[in-house]
Amino acid sequence: xxxxxxxxxxxxxxxxxxxxxxxxxxxxxxxxxxxxxxxxxxxxxxxxxxxxxxxxxxxxxxxxxxxxxxxxxxxxxxxxxxxxxxxxxxxxxxxxxxxxxxxxxxxxxxxxxxxxxxxxxxxxxxxxxxxxxxxxxxxxxxxxxxxxxxxxxxxxxxxxxxxxxxxxxxxxxxxxxxxxxxxxxxxxxxxxxxxxxxxxxxxxxxxxxxxxxxxxxxxxxxxxxxxxxxxxxxxxxxxxxxxxxxxxxxxxxxxxxxxxxxxxxxxxxxxxxxxxxxxxxxxxxxxxxxxxxxxxxxxxxxxxxxxxxxxxxxxxxxxxxxxxxxxxxxxxxxxxxxxxxxxxxxxxxxxxxxxxxxxxxxxxxxxxxxxxxxxxxxxxxxxxxxxxxxxxxxxxxxxxxxxxxxxxxxxxxxxxxxxxxxxxxxxxxxxxxxxxxxxxxxxxxxxxxxxxxxxxxxxxxxxxxxxxxxxxxxxxxxxxxxxxxxxxxxxxxxxxxxxxxxxxxxx
Numbered sequence: 001x002x003x004x005x006x007x008x009x010x011x012x013x014x015x016x017x018x019x020x021x022x023x024x025x026x027x028x029x030x031x032x033x034x035x036x037x038x039x040x041x042x043x044x045x046x047x048x049x050x051x052x053x054x055x056x057x058x059x060x061x062x063x064x065x066x067x068x069x070x071x072x073x074x075x076x077x078x079x080x081x082x083x084x085x086x087x088x089x090x091x092x093x094x095x096x097x098x099x100x101x102x103x104x105x106x107x108x109x110x111x112x113x114x115x116x117x118x119x120x121x122x123x124x125x126x127x128x129x130x131x132x133x134x135x136x137x138x139x140x141x142x143x144x145x146x147x148x149x150x151x152x153x154x155x156x157x158x159x160x161x162x163x164x165x166x167x168x169x170x171x172x173x174x175x176x177x178x179x180x181x182x183x184x185x186x187x188x189x190x191x192x193x194x195x196x197x198x199x200x201x202x203x204x205x206x207x208x209x210x211x212x213x214x215x216x217x218x219x220x221x222x223x224x225x226x227x228x229x230x231x232x233x234x235x236x237x238x239x240x241x242x243x244x245x246x247x248x249x250x251x252x253x254x255x256x257x258x259x260x261x262x263x264x265x266x267x268x269x270x271x272x273x274x275x276x277x278x279x280x281x282x283x284x285x286x287x288x289x290x291x292x293x294x295x296x297x298x299x300x301x302x303x304x305x306x307x308x309x310x311x312x313x314x315x316x317x318x319x320x321x322x323x324x325x326x327x328x329x330x331x332x333x334x335x336x337x338x339x340x341x342x343x344x345x346x347x348x349x350x351x352x353x354x355x356x357x358x359x360x361x362x363x364x365x366x367x368x369x370x371x372x373x374x375x376x377x378x379x380x381x382x383x384x385x386x387x388x389x390x391x392x393x394x395x396x397x398x399x400x401x402x403x404x405x406x407x408x409x410x411x412x413x414x415x416x417x418x419x420x421x422x423x424x425x426x427x428x429x430x431x432x433x434x435x436x437x438x439x440x441x442x443x444x445x446x447x448x449x450x451x452x453x454x455x456x457x458x459x460x461x462x463x464x465x466x467x468x469x470x471x472x473x474x475x476x477x478x479x480x481x482x483x484x485x486x487x488x489x490x491x492x493x494x495x496x497x498x499x500x501x502x503x504x505x506x507x
Contacts, residue, residue, distance in 0.1 A: 006397065008098070009098065009099075009100070012095050012098060015091070015095070016091065016092065016095060019087065019088050019091045019092075020088055022087065022088070023084060023085055023087065023088040026084040026087075027084045027085075030079065030082065030084055033079060034076070034079060034080065037076055048061075048065075106151055108399070109147065109148050109151040109152075110151065110155075110399075111398065111399025111400075111477070112126065112148060112399065113148070113151075113152060113157070113160050114399055114401070114477055115398075115399055115436070115477055115479055116160070116163075117266065118266045118269050118270070118401075118436075118476065118477050118479075119269070119270055119435075119436065119477075119479055120266075120270060123145070123163045123164060123166070123167035124167065124170075126140065127139065127140040127144075127145055127167050127171070131435060131479060131480050132434070132435045132479070132480065133434030133435045133480045133481065134434070134480050135434075140167075141171070141176065141178060141180075142168045142169075142171040142172050142176050142178040142180040143168075143178055143179060143180045145164045145165075145167040145168035145171065146164070146165065146168040146180050146184075146185055148160070148164040149161050149162075149163075149164035149165040149167075149168060149185075149188060149189075149192075150188065152164060153188055153192065158191075158192040158193075158195040158196050159192075159196065161188060161189075161192035162189060162192040162193055162196065165185050165188050165189035165192060166189065168180060168185050169182065169185050169186070169189065172185070182212055183209055183212045183213045183216065186205050186206075186208055186209040186212070187209060187216075187218065187219065189205055190202045190205035190206045190209060190219075190222070191222075193205060194222075194226075199226060199229060199230060199233075202222075202226060203223070203226045203227075203230070206219050206222050206223050206226065207223070210223065261404060261442050264442040264445070265403075265404055265440060265442045265474055265476075268438065268440035268441075268442060268445065268446075268447045268476070269436065269438055269440060269447075269476035269477070271438070271447060273440075273445045273446065273447045274445035280309060283306075283309060284305075284306035284307075284308075284309065285305075285306055286303065286304065286305040286306070287303075287304050288301035288302070288303060288304070289301055289302055289303075289304040289316075289380070290302075291379045291380045291381075291382065292382055294379045294380070294382075296379050297379060297380070302316055302317070302318070302319060302380065303316065303317035303318060304316055304317070305317065307446065307448055307456060308441070308444065308446040308448075310444065310470065311441075311444070311458050311459065311468055311470045311471050312458065312459070313441075313446060313448065313456055313457070313458045314456065314457050314458075315448070315454050315455065315456045315457075316380065316454060316455045316456075316457070317451075317453070317454050318453050318454070319376070319380075319428070319453065319454060319455045320373065320428050320430070320453055320455065321453070322452075322453070324369050324372075324373065325430045325431075325452070325453070325484070327367065327369045328362065328369065328370070328373075328391075328393055328430065328486055329393070329430065329484060331360075331362050331366065331367055331369075331370070331393075332360040332362060332393035332395075332486075333360075334360075335360040336358035336359065336360050336393075336395055358394060358395050359392050359393060359394040359395075360392070360393050360394075361389075361390040361391070361392055361393075362390055362391045362392075362393060362486075363390045363391075364390075364391075370391055373391065373428075374388075374391065374488070377426050377488050377490075380457075381424065381426065381457060381490065382498055382499075383423070383424060383490045383494075383495050383498055383499065384490075384493075384494030384495060384498060385488070385490065386494060387419040387420075387490070387491045387492075387493040387494040388488055388489060388490045388491060389422075389488070389489045389491070391486050391487075391488055392486060392487050392488075392489075393430075393484070393485075393486040394484070394485050394486070394487075395482065395483070395484050396437065396475065396477075396478050396482065396483040396484075396485075397478065397482050398477075398478050398479070398480070398481075398482065399477050399478065400475075400477060400478050400482075400483065401474070401475050401476060401477035401478070402474060402475035403474055404442055404472050404473065404474040405472065405473070405474065406460065406467065406469070406471065406472055407422050407425045407460045407471065407473075407489060408421050408422045408423075408460040408461055408467045408468075408471075409421055409422070410467060414491070417491070418493070419491035419492065419493040419494075420465075420491050420492030420493050421460075421461060421465070421467070421491065421492055422460050422461075422489045422490065422491060423459060423460060423461050423490050423491060423492045423495055423499070424457065424458065424459045424460060424461075424489075424490045425457070425458055425460060425471075425487060425488075425489055425490075426455060426456075426457045426487060426488040426490065427439065427455060427456050427457070427485055427486075427487045428454075428455045428485060428486045428487065429450040429451055429452060429453070429454050429455065429456075429483075429484075429485055430452065430453075430484035430485060430486060431450065431452050431481070431482065431483055431484040432450060432451060432452045432481070433450045433478055433480075433481045433482070433483045434479075434480040434481035435478075435479040435480040435481065436476055436477055436478045436479030436480065436481075437449075437450050437475070437476055437477070437478040437479070437481070437483040438450070438475075438476045439456070439473055439474070439475055439476070440473060440474055440476055441470070441471065441472065441473045442472060442473075442474065443469065443470045443471075443472045444470050450483055450485070458471060459471075461492070462507055463499060463500070463501045463502050463507045464501050464502075464505055464506075464507055465492065465501065
């Protein structure tokens with residue numbers, strides 16, 4: 001969910017709590033009235049039942065008895081029937097249209113599982129809320145852990161099912177008071193463990209389940225099945241062992257294809273990247289840069305640092321002010337929608353599942369601030385921004401990420417623009433991120449960490465116009481905090497004399 005929508009939900013929830021408290025007050029005052037009436041009548045009926053005749057011998061009492069039974073009990077009945085919940089319920093009904101749905105809840109759960117993988121977090125750390133840089137500690141209850149396990153289970157992700165069901169069980173075993181049902185958890189857990197091929201453990205868990213609920217039909221059936229398989233395996237083990245090894249290896253190879261990049265990406269996200277050799281490191285400098293003697297920067301050059309050598313990635317420091325950042329964010333907020341990407345098959349824009357962020361496009365005509373930012377990019381890169389795309393602003397909430405991709409198009413996706421391919425990328429970091437959220441280049445092992453007010457720049461194409469495949473990059477999921485970036489994609493048209501091709505076709 002985009003952050004601004006989420007912030008609205010927090011306020012909505014606060015309003016609902018206020019409304020709920022009002023309802024409780026109303027309900028309590030109603031009970032108070034009823035109690036007072038009951039106490040008054042308690043005394044009256046006590047006196048009356050002790051001596052009915054003497055009591056009724058008093059004409060006033062006889063009248064009051066008639067009045068009470070004819071009108072007052074009726075009034076009490078209406079009070080008892082009076083519904084105090086109207087205000088609260090109507091509030092709920094109005095707000096409910098803005099509530100997240102099952103899909104949103106599943107999405108949020110999957111984001112947690114993604115973070116767990118990328119940042120190597122164990123379930124206990126996550127459940128106890130011990131994350132780096134957190135301001136607000138929060139805990140997962142056994143029920144929450146069970147919910148996460150169930151979502152992983154419906155995705156047929158038995159690995160995470162096991163991790164989270166175990167965590168739920170652990171918290172219950174440690175005495176957490178909860179409505180979560182151990183037998184229920186064990187049922188899921190034993191199945192997830194069995195699915196991953198650990199028969200022994202699956203049997204042990206099923207035994208535990210049967211101790212809690214000896215009548216459990218599925219567990220009894222499974223137990224028989226496990227025993228049968230175990231017996232069968234014992235026989236098989238006697239006869240042959242080598243044909244199985246063959247099988248094992250074959251399945252391993254299949255999985256490996258996708259792993260290297262994913263692994264590299266996750267390592268870089270954790271900051272475990274390849275360290276540059278000291279020799280290479282020595283060639284990276286920081287400098288004051290005047291945009292090649294640009295008149296606007298001769299007297300006030302900007303700070304520039306080399307982040308990486310090949311591809312050359314440079315960072316500009318203090319390049320966008322806090323006021324400018326606030327303006328850009330305010331302009332973007334109303335139109336932040338799920339990021340769209342070019343679909344190479346259709347050439348159309350589609351909503352991307354692998355790009356979990358929100359983005360909005362801002363034009364220089366809308367605000368002098370955007371126009372000023374565009375000019376600044378032109379002055380410092382020496383490239384013509386008139387053929388560039390509009391400034392794109394993106395907000396990555398917790399779990400927000402963008403998987404590895406190239407900024408340049410390999411099949412000519414930008415034909416309709418008539419401006420050529422994306423020659424270069426300029427990326428502003430508009431917030432500090434408490435944990436996670438790096439920009440990483442898995443091909444070369446570079447990690448660039450977000451720092452508010454800075455920007456990074458690199459070329460996506462060689463001078464010849466060929467794509468530079470080493471610029472493949474990704475945005476790591478945000479673990480704690482939120483990440484605001486904006487980027488400018490510069491195109492080839494207009495750069496013919498600003499960045500001419502060389503005489504060598506290799507460059």
